[in-house]
Amino acid sequence: MAKKDMQGKQPENEKTKALQPHTADATGEMMTTDHGLKINDDQNSLKAGERGATLLEDFILREKITHFDHERIPERVVHARGSGAHGVFELYKSMGSVTKAEFLNDTTVQTPVFVRFSTVAGSKGSTDLARDVRGFAVKFYTTAGNFDLVGNNMPVFFIQDAMKFPDLVHAVKPEPDHEMPQAASAHDTFWDFISLMPESTHMIMWLMSDRAIPRSLRMMEGFGVHTFRFINEKGVSNFVKFHWKPLLGVHSVAWDEAQNISGKDPDFHRRDLWEAIESGAFPEWELGVQIVPEADEFKFDFDLLDPTKLIPEELVPVQRIGKMTLNRNPDNFFAETEQVAFHVGNIVPGIDFSNDPLLQGRLFSYTDTQLIRLGGPNFHEIPINRPLVAVRNNQRDGFMRQTINRGKTSYGPNSLGNDDPAQVKAADGGFTSYQERIDAKKVRARSQSFFDHFSQARLFVNSQSDPEKNHLIDALSFELGKVKTVAIRQRMVGILSLVDKGLATKVAFALGLEVPEQVEQPINHSIPADGNPADYQPVQVEGKLEKSAALSMADTIKDNIKSRKIAILAANGVDAASLNTVKSAIISAGGVVHVISPVLGAVIAADKSTIAVDESFLTAASVLYDAVYVPGGKSSVATLKGEANAVHFLNEAFKHCKAIAADDQAIGVLESTYFSKDLPEDFSDDQVLKQGLVLGADAAKLASQFIMAISRHRFWEREKPRQVPA
Numbered sequence: 001m002a003k004k005d006m007q008g009k010q011p012e013n014e015k016t017k018a019l020q021p022h023t024a025d026a027t028g029e030m031m032t033t034d035h036g037l038k039i040n041d042d043q044n045s046l047k048a049g050e051r052g053a054t055l056l057e058d059f060i061l062r063e064k065i066t067h068f069d070h071e072r073i074p075e076r077v078v079h080a081r082g083s084g085a086h087g088v089f090e091l092y093k094s095m096g097s098v099t100k101a102e103f104l105n106d107t108t109v110q111t112p113v114f115v116r117f118s119t120v121a122g123s124k125g126s127t128d129l130a131r132d133v134r135g136f137a138v139k140f141y142t143t144a145g146n147f148d149l150v151g152n153n154m155p156v157f158f159i160q161d162a163m164k165f166p167d168l169v170h171a172v173k174p175e176p177d178h179e180m181p182q183a184a185s186a187h188d189t190f191w192d193f194i195s196l197m198p199e200s201t202h203m204i205m206w207l208m209s210d211r212a213i214p215r216s217l218r219m220m221e222g223f224g225v226h227t228f229r230f231i232n233e234k235g236v237s238n239f240v241k242f243h244w245k246p247l248l249g250v251h252s253v254a255w256d257e258a259q260n261i262s263g264k265d266p267d268f269h270r271r272d273l274w275e276a277i278e279s280g281a282f283p284e285w286e287l288g289v290q291i292v293p294e295a296d297e298f299k300f301d302f303d304l305l306d307p308t309k310l311i312p313e314e315l316v317p318v319q320r321i322g323k324m325t326l327n328r329n330p331d332n333f334f335a336e337t338e339q340v341a342f343h344v345g346n347i348v349p350g351i352d353f354s355n356d357p358l359l360q361g362r363l364f365s366y367t368d369t370q371l372i373r374l375g376g377p378n379f380h381e382i383p384i385n386r387p388l389v390a391v392r393n394n395q396r397d398g399f400m401r402q403t404i405n406r407g408k409t410s411y412g413p414n415s416l417g418n419d420d421p422a423q424v425k426a427a428d429g430g431f432t433s434y435q436e437r438i439d440a441k442k443v444r445a446r447s448q449s450f451f452d453h454f455s456q457a458r459l460f461v462n463s464q465s466d467p468e469k470n471h472l473i474d475a476l477s478f479e480l481g482k483v484k485t486v487a488i489r490q491r492m493v494g495i496l497s498l499v500d501k502g503l504a505t506k507v508a509f510a511l512g513l514e515v516p517e518q519v520e521q522p523i524n525h526s527i528p529a530d531g532n533p534a535d536y537q538p539v540q541v542e543g544k545l546e547k548s549a550a551l552s553m554a555d556t557i558k559d560n561i562k563s564r565k566i567a568i569l570a571a572n573g574v575d576a577a578s579l580n581t582v583k584s585a586i587i588s589a590g591g592v593v594h595v596i597s598p599v600l601g602a603v604i605a606a607d608k609s610t611i612a613v614d615e616s617f618l619t620a621a622s623v624l625y626d627a628v629y630v631p632g633g634k635s636s637v638a639t640l641k642g643e644a645n646a647v648h649f650l651n652e653a654f655k656h657c658k659a660i661a662a663d664d665q666a667i668g669v670l671e672s673t674y675f676s677k678d679l680p681e682d683f684s685d686d687q688v689l690k691q692g693l694v695l696g697a698d699a700a701k702l703a704s705q706f707i708m709a710i711s712r713h714r715f716w717e718r719e720k721p722r723q724v725p726a
């Protein structure tokens with residue numbers, strides 16, 4: 001685990017150093033107005049007598065209130081809720097054969113990055129645990145300018161053409177008459193739109209899967225989604241898809257848990273990211289690329305330009321080419337995380353666009369939205385957005401201009417200013433667009449090669465483990481159950497039946513509906529006015545691949561408990577040895593332990609030692625932890641057994657399929673739970689790995705079995721009887 005540097009500060013990089021002249025620290029400083037006047041009284045406004053009216057003259061009051069009145073800027077229309085972090089990217093091997101991008105050529109260079117994770121639909125203050133796509137936007141401050149990889153945690157998207165983006169977003173956002181629901185897709189307008197747009201079906205499978213409720217921002221994958229191009233020194237182009245692979249594995253929470261976390265700690269993901277970085281448990285991802293030579297563009301049974309399709313890893317393996325480490329929290333949320341402006345069009349030589357019509361539409365949108373959100377054309381001068389390389393051009397003026405451009409010339413060509421700034425030859429790093437050959441009619445149309453909407457949705461369903469499939473069915477049943485218009489539910493059941501009959505039947509059952517024999521035609525309602533619906537029917541391509549292992553989270557990395565949060569329930573009279581042995585074993589394995597007790601302060605152990613309490617049952621909840629341990633100690637056990645909150649804590653942890661361990665002496669507490677009847681007979685390693693329940697008298701052995709169980713993340717098999725109370 002990486003550590004903070006000697007001063008106890010998080011590591012610096014070229015970008016965080018460049019931010020330093022813009023930072024301010026008030027320690028030991030005197031208070032001034034914005035024009036630098038020293039302030040003598042910041043408590044009282046200027047009045048006509050002690051009990052008199054406030055005077056208009058009070059410029060100090062007016063300045064303070066005026067600034068306050070203007071503190072807010074518009075939130076992002078999508079991805080409003082976000083959390084950011086600084087870090088570095090290090091390259092494993094030179095990619096010079098396929099790209100001339102400098103930061104992907106030199107393995108000795110550390111490229112500073114700033115990352116912003118986000119939810120899409122909710123407002124700035126909404127819960128982190130909404131069922132939603134997560135934004136995964138990375139700004140690389142490279143030696144050739146900023147490269148922004150503005151991706152998501154899902155590899156595909158809802159729509160194929162940028163023209164439909166405002167419709168999609170209007171449909172998912174709170175309904176316009178009553179502004180409900182907040183940060184949720186479970187409502188009529190969203191499913192109305194989706195049920196008429198079969199191209200969304202693949203993405204819907206991802207959105208209804210556990211990928212939409214990550215355990216941590218540190219435990220999710222990232223994807224560039226679109227096909228991009230790599231261009232090498234010789235001008236040869238290869239198609240490329242970008243991936244981020246988290247070194248902690250890909251893990252999620254249960255839906256019931258997500259809903260509870262939203263109440264107990266709506267900042268759960270933001271806090272988790274912040275705390276991990278503060279503690280030195282720096283999150284890491286490997287950058288992966290799938291490379292497809294231009295000659296292979298048409299070798300797949302889907303179109304590489306279609307953003308509702310992924311390239312299965314079985315067809316084109318992901319090469320891991322470097323690692324990103326997030327090692328520094330922002331100093332100021334507004335200045336950095338809020339003001340950062342990503343743009344999918346910020347590329348560097350060696351990287352270029354494909355004709356994906358969604359990507360093409362995004363190229364316009366990002367600058368446009370920053371103009372209003374950040375108040376003018378100079379948002380690139382905001383410290384977090386500035387590249388590390390110098391910016392020189394003839395763009396001038398505008399609101400909030402920071403640069404003081406010298407000289408007379410702000411045009412080119414010019415003779416008065418030596419024709420500077422000079423253009424740069426391609427050989428010296430000047431950007432040139434890839435010269436793709438185009439011979440086409442100007443049309444508003446979509447390629448027939450985009451019309452297979454179900455094969456990859458089916459591939460996704462087939463690739464899920466049984467628990468994942470159950471979660472998918474539950475999520476669809478929940479979301480459609482919240483839809484009030486029965487016709488929309490019915491239409492969706494019809495669409496689902498085109499993906500997987502079994503899945504559709506189970507969802508239909510939960511909704512009290514039947515799977516229709518014949519699906520209502522046309523199912524695609526995204527048809528131009530003069531279009532013939534018959535020409536817009538989905539085509540069914542029998543995908544060659546049955547399953548793709550990478551689409552399931554079942555076999556993700558599950559070999560460590562780094563930064564996992566474990567609760568130890570204790571009261572006065574606890575067995576200190578039992579508590580401390582397990583606690584230190586967890587800490588040595590990289591886990592985080594909180595002792596939770598009926599009240600805050602400290603518990604007095606049976607041996608009279610004092611154990612500090614981190615949380616009480618009032619301030620903590622099982623949904624905020626990955627696992628729970630109950631140590632022995634007669635009176636502690638007696639107290640916890642009679643403490644409804646302790647029993648609820650365990651019941652809920654069981655329901656959410658978490659590892660639970662108890663000292664033999666604490667069996668009394670477990671007997672008060674509803675799962676006491678499910679306690680296994682033996683506690684062999686095999687049994688522990690199957691059930692996630694550990695009981696024993698030998699604290700050291702118990703600790704190692706417990707750690708093994710926590711590293712498995714969840715024991716979804718427990719859901720099987722599917723009759724667990726809350």
Ligand code: HDE
Nearest residue numbers: 076079116135136137151152162165225361362365366369
């Ligand atoms: Fe975005 N998107 N998007 N998007 N997007 C924005 O830009 C847009 C799309 C993504 O943390 C906005 O600065 C259009 C796909 C992320 O600041 C806006 C289309 C993917 C973020 C915008 C898409 C994304 C945004 C809103 C369809 C995954 C947050 C605020 C043509 C590959 C970045 C802003 C951050 C943000 C437009 C589709 C990812 C309005 C028009 C596909 C991660 O410009």
